[in-house]
Amino acid sequence: xxxxxxxxxxxxxxxxLTEQGYRVHGITLQVWEHEDETVARSKRWQERGCCKIGxxxxxxxxxxxxxxxxxxxxxxxxxxxxxxxxGYVSGATPNPCVRCNERVKLRLLCELGRARGAxxxxxxxxxxxxxxxxxxxLHRSTNATKxxxxxxxxxxxxxxSYLHFPVGDMQKPEVYARAEALGLPADELxxxxxxxxxxxxxxxxxxxxxxxxxxxxxLFQDETGRTIGQHDGIAFYTRGQRRGxxxxxxxxxxxxxxVPETNTVVLxxxxxxxxxxxxxxxxxxxxxxxxxxxxxxxxxxxxxxxSSPATLEPASPDRVLVRFRSPQxxxxxxxxxxxxxxxxxxxxxxxxxxFRDLPA
RNA sequence: GUCCCCAUCGUCUAGCCUGGCCUAGGACGCCGGCCUUUCAAGCCGGCAACACGGGUUCGAAUCCCGUUGGGGACA
Numbered sequence: 001x002x003x004x005x006x007x008x009x010x011x012x013x014x015x016x017l018t019e020q021g022y023r024v025h026g027i028t029l030q031v032w033e034h035e036d037e038t039v040a041r042s043k044r045w046q047e048r049g050c051c052k053i054g055x056x057x058x059x060x061x062x063x064x065x066x067x068x069x070x071x072x073x074x075x076x077x078x079x080x081x082x083x084x085x086x087g088y089v090s091g092a093t094p095n096p097c098v099r100c101n102e103r104v105k106l107r108l109l110c111e112l113g114r115a116r117g118a119x120x121x122x123x124x125x126x127x128x129x130x131x132x133x134x135x136x137x138l139h140r141s142t143n144a145t146k147x148x149x150x151x152x153x154x155x156x157x158x159x160x161s162y163l164h165f166p167v168g169d170m171q172k173p174e175v176y177a178r179a180e181a182l183g184l185p186a187d188e189l190x191x192x193x194x195x196x197x198x199x200x201x202x203x204x205x206x207x208x209x210x211x212x213x214x215x216x217x218x219l220f221q222d223e224t225g226r227t228i229g230q231h232d233g234i235a236f237y238t239r240g241q242r243r244g245x246x247x248x249x250x251x252x253x254x255x256x257x258x259v260p261e262t263n264t265v266v267l268x269x270x271x272x273x274x275x276x277x278x279x280x281x282x283x284x285x286x287x288x289x290x291x292x293x294x295x296x297x298x299x300x301x302x303x304x305x306x307s308s309p310a311t312l313e314p315a316s317p318d319r320v321l322v323r324f325r326s327p328q329x330x331x332x333x334x335x336x337x338x339x340x341x342x343x344x345x346x347x348x349x350x351x352x353x354x355f356r357d358l359p360a
Numbered sequence: 361g362u363c364c365c366c367a368u369c370g371u372c373u374a375g376c377c378u379g380g381c382c383u384a385g386g387a388c389g390c391c392g393g394c395c396u397u398u399c400a401a402g403c404c405g406g407c408a409a410c411a412c413g414g415g416u417u418c419g420a421a422u423c424c425c426g427u428u429g430g431g432g433a434c435a
Contacts, residue, residue, distance in 0.1 A: 007397085084398090095398040125397095151397070193397055203399070238399055248371045248389040254401090270401095304396065330400070 001118040006052030010124030013166040026067040028056040079103030091258040092334030093238040102154035122164040136160040138345040142169040153348040218263035240330025274327035285347030297339040
């Protein structure tokens with residue numbers, strides 16, 4: 001059983017699997033509203049979105065494999081959208097893709113696959129599953145620039161033995177080459193995208209539509225507490241953000257902290273964004289030893305930020321203190337911290353709060 | 361209400377004294393693009409001002425006069 005988003009990667013995955021002799025059953029999860037309508041209107045194959053149903057159907061037909069669309073909008077709403085909106089409203093910076101894989105995409109594919117008696121579940125993610133000490137572990141892709149293990153760290157350990165990532169260690173040019181050989185409109189398969197369920201505007205307008213009370217103006221302050229401007233609502237800012245503040249002081253200002261209690265947003269210079277520690281909660285661990293004692297790992301705090309050496313110190317059953325060897329920029333509550341040992345994913349969790357470095 | 365200062369891009373300003381190198385520079389903001397399965401960040405590019413009216417001069421943001429609009433221990 002293969003999750004087919006309609007993008008290049010899962011399409012090529014479908015190709016590879018059929019070549020390998022599998023009887024592929026393609027599944028496209030309909031996660032949000034009918035994208036087909038907007039697609040038809042724009043006369044393109046797709047606009048944005050993880051799930052371009054029409055294109056997935058086209059690829060499946062082309063490869064002669066079964067294709068099915070499964071409506072998962074309810075689960076997506078409950079597991080991803082609600083988390084997303086409430087996270088922003090409370091001043092955090094949630095990562096919907098992490099949540100989607102955990103609660104919708106991989107979860108439902110695995111459940112469905114098992115219910116239907118499939119031999120395994122595959123997706124077009126750039127990640128690998130390799131054995132380590134006799135157990136399957138999630139690993140980074142060998143394609144370092146496309147590695148998506150960060151988005152997958154919340155999959156349940158018991159799914160690992162069932163999952164397959166056919167394009168997991170391919171390089172982009174290869175994938176495109178295969179896609180073109182398949183006759184896929186390569187230029188229409190552009191992969192860059194923003195949040196899949198935000199089809200117009202940005203996440204801010206989405207949050208505001210879903211939660212009108214998010215628009216609640218408050219004050220911008222500098223580190224000394226001086227008022228230097230007015231903001232639209234804490235939901236619209238994230239630590240480390242520079243643009244969109246509208247505060248011109250002659251020096252670049254970055255969001256330092258979002259304070260829900262006072263509805264204020266503290267601004268300051270970039271250097272003040274560096275932190276050595278953070279607390280991570282809501283853990284999903286593949287290697288239990290992490291919960292036992294201090295562990296040296298590499299921690300990745302954002303998808304586009306390289307992992308960095310750190311020590312994990314368990315603080316309570318579902319909480320760990322991460323001490324970074326070198327300070328990290330803008331650790332943002334709500335984002336995920338993923339722990340690695342080399343390419344192997346040990347687990348990860350949600351950044352909860354931070355300890356500002358004491359002045360040296 | 362006499363006298364004295366000040367008046368440049370959205371913001372803060374460089375330039376004015378020693379007129380031409382100013383088709384007015386910078387910073388921050390803003391806009392667009394790139395990047396990107398989150399949000400950010402980063403990179404590239406772009407828009408945008410000499411308060412107004414007269415003069416002097418070959419030539420004025422730069423000098424002079426006035427108008428308007430802001431600020432100052434006389435009232």
